[in-house]
Amino acid sequence: MNNIASILILIFLAITFLQSAYDKLFHWKDNIDWLKEHFSATPLRNQVPLALLNVLLLELLSGILCVVGAIELTVNSGRLYGLYGAIFSCITLIMLLFGQRLAKDYDGARTIVLYFIPAVMAVYWLN
Template identity: 75%
Template sequence: MFDIVSINMASILVLVLLAVTFIQSGYDKVMDWKGNLEWLKEHFANTSLRNRVPLALLHILVLELISGILCTVGVIQLLVNQNRTYGLYGAIFSCITLIMLLYGQRLAKDYDGARTVVIYFIPAVMAVFWLS
């Protein structure tokens, strides 16, 4: 078991990071939908998304949950049989989700928020590279 973990340690750690990030974010959106929606309506008030915030929030929620679940299953799969399939899909979905979040932040001219998204994007791309 130790050999399996040590061989895949970097991939496992990045997948755990992505799983925690997206599952927690999705949980927060579900538990405080109204608060998130109000904040985002104000955040995107001067953008082309201003009338589409609830639908955009739902899309991001679904992508975050898919990303987080795939990353979690990917960790389990790596530990059980060293298969990288679900981890790779989780990393790819994470990249797609982060690109969508980056687009939103750039659209809202929130450059500090965009920079934060890029910080998460780097390990996500590394996971795609390691798992492919």
């Protein structure tokens, strides 16, 4: 199997984003309440529901593209959907990083970097 590292990273990203989207979707109010407090001293304080919806949609898109990309890579060594999944994963993580930095949650921002590294590796390998 020539693409095992790329497939593993796509599966990792798919699990990460689909589980996160699931949590946002089925625990919407809890997430809104926590995020309103988290962003209370930032310019995003009045935009929390819209921002959360935006992140939810990007996480769903990223996760689905990564699943399709892993399947495509396994079946016929195609890289297009995996590349798009990795790119959208990076965009989503950059948005999350921006929010954490804005909220001055530096530990949260540092954690996002741990996810960003394999996402960028996937972009590089699948490009």
